[in-house]
Amino acid sequence: MVSGDLEIPGWAWAALGGVTLGGLLGAMVISARRPAWEILLRRAGAPRELWPFAAIQRYTESRGNPKAGLGRPELFPAWAEPRNASRAQQLNEADAAASAYDRNAEAYAESPYPRQMWVFGSGGAYGLLPANALAPWQDTDALRRGKVTPYDVFNPWRSTVFFLEYVRRLIGKSSFTSLPERSRTFMALKRGMASPALVSDVNEQKTRSQTSRKNATKALKSLGLREDYLDQPVPLDWPNYRGGLELVP
Numbered sequence: 202m203v204s205g206d207l208e209i210p211g212w213a214w215a216a217l218g219g220v221t222l223g224g225l226l227g228a229m230v231i232s233a234r235r236p237a238w239e240i241l242l243r244r245a246g247a248p249r250e251l252w253p254f255a256a257i258q259r260y261t262e263s264r265g266n267p268k269a270g271l272g273r274p275e276l277f278p279a280w281a282e283p284r285n286a287s288r289a290q291q292l293n294e295a296d297a298a299a300s301a302y303d304r305n306a307e308a309y310a311e312s313p314y315p316r317q318m319w320v321f322g323s324g325g326a327y328g329l330l331p332a333n334a335l336a337p338w339q340d341t342d343a344l345r346r347g348k349v350t351p352y353d354v355f356n357p358w359r360s361t362v363f364f365l366e367y368v369r370r371l372i373g374k375s376s377f378t379s380l381p382e383r384s385r386t387f388m389a390l391k392r393g394m395a396s397p398a399l400v401s402d403v404n405e406q407k408t409r410s411q412t413s414r415k416n417a418t419k420a421l422k423s424l425g426l427r428e429d430y431l432d433q434p435v436p437l438d439w440p441n442y443r444g445g446l447e448l449v450p
Contacts, residue, residue: 246441262328272322301332
């Protein structure tokens with residue numbers, strides 16, 4: 202829950218509840234710990250080859266729990282389930298969320314939701330930082346009118362779209378497109394999800410790249426997927442994906 206040093210007006214909570222929890226997909230946040238993720242990916246038009254990667258990301262970030270998170274527990278909404286981690290880990294994740302917001306503070310100042318609601322850390326099944334997740338909605342009426350919110354990372358449908366948008370941005374960066382074709386793999390993408398700077402660490406010399414592979418390999422085994430999936434190429438053509446701004450208007 203947002204701590205008491207900042208009072209959030211009632212209208213903001215009402216709008217947030219209506220947007221984030223409204224409708225069947227929103228209610229899944231509260232009523233279901235394991236939504237039908239493949240249905241959501243199909244609805245979004247994600248390439249079928251990407252579905253296992255989405256499962257890997259959900260496993261490593263949250264074990265598929267849409268209410269999970271990492272950060273400062275005192276800043277999470279009351280119904281969230283931030284994981285038990287060291288205080289240093291909590292603060293580091295909250296700092297990352299704050300940095301992501303502050304880099305785009307002018308844009309997010311147009312949102313009716315105050316900064317403190319954006320900086321709890323990361324959340325949802327895909328472990329997204331709110332300011333990174335909502336980047337495509339900057340300078341839109343949806344952001345200005347509060348139709349998209351920092352707590353949408355906990356919404357199964359919206360977090361699925363946010364995840365796909367983030368993947369699209371990663372694979373469109375020069376750090377990915379400039380890799381040799383054989384290196385534009387799901388393992389490169391997994392490194393990028395940890396930090397975009399790791400995409401180019403093809404030989405996995407950095408500790409964090411090695412950790413990403415270790416975690417991804419563990420996820421593959423737990424999910425019953427083949428380890429060579431990580432060496433498969435990431436599809437760059439998404440013919441059935443209409444884009445985040447159309448899917449979450």
